Amino acid sequence: MSVIKQKEQRVAVFIDTQNLYHSAKNLYNRRVNFGNVVKDALAGRKLVRAIAYVITTETEEEKNFFEALGKLGIETKTKDLQVFLGGTKKADWDVGLAVDAIKIAPRVDSVIIASGDGDYIPLVQYLQNLGIQVEVVSFGKSCSGKLKEIQGAKFSGGASGAKRRQSGNRFYG
Numbered sequence: 001m002s003v004i005k006q007k008e009q010r011v012a013v014f015i016d017t018q019n020l021y022h023s024a025k026n027l028y029n030r031r032v033n034f035g036n037v038v039k040d041a042l043a044g045r046k047l048v049r050a051i052a053y054v055i056t057t058e059t060e061e062e063k064n065f066f067e068a069l070g071k072l073g074i075e076t077k078t079k080d081l082q083v084f085l086g087g088t089k090k091a092d093w094d095v096g097l098a099v100d101a102i103k104i105a106p107r108v109d110s111v112i113i114a115s116g117d118g119d120y121i122p123l124v125q126y127l128q129n130l131g132i133q134v135e136v137v138s139f140g141k142s143c144s145g146k147l148k149e150i151q152g153a154k155f156s157g158g159a160s161g162a163k164r165r166q167s168g169n170r171f172y173g
Helices: 017-028 034-042 063-071 094-107 118-129 145-149
Strands: 010-016 046-056 075-080 110-114 133-139 154-158
Touching (some): 010 017, 010 034, 010 094, 017 034, 034 046, 034 110, 034 133, 046 063, 046 094, 063 075, 094 110, 110 118, 118 133, 118 145
Parallel strands (some): 010 046, 010 110, 046 075
């Protein structure tokens, strides 16, 4: 199934910030330009809402980053980093992103999930069953194979193997 992109389409973008950040850092030793991620994903369509799901730490080093996202028109939703006994850390927003996408879906024509996390497969399938067009934007090397394969979901890779742009540098800062 091909993705239909028309200027009058209403689009919501949900950004799994940790997923893109760590993929870019670990695979390419680069940073993500989140403004370009949203701009490229929109492709001239009407943005209803762009939300980045982010993690806060005790040091608050990320405060400037959150402010920069806000200046780009990207809303941030924050959650504290969880540190468990033994030092194990957990920082994910999968359920929060999924709930927001389900709540916003009736008001948009297309949902864009900026993540390669296979945990979003049930969300993609649910939204498609509602008749919502779903697009996935991620780095090809770190994207779940099953997420890429979902019938009807449009996958756009970033980085060196980008399907949208040959150089793929638009996703980097």
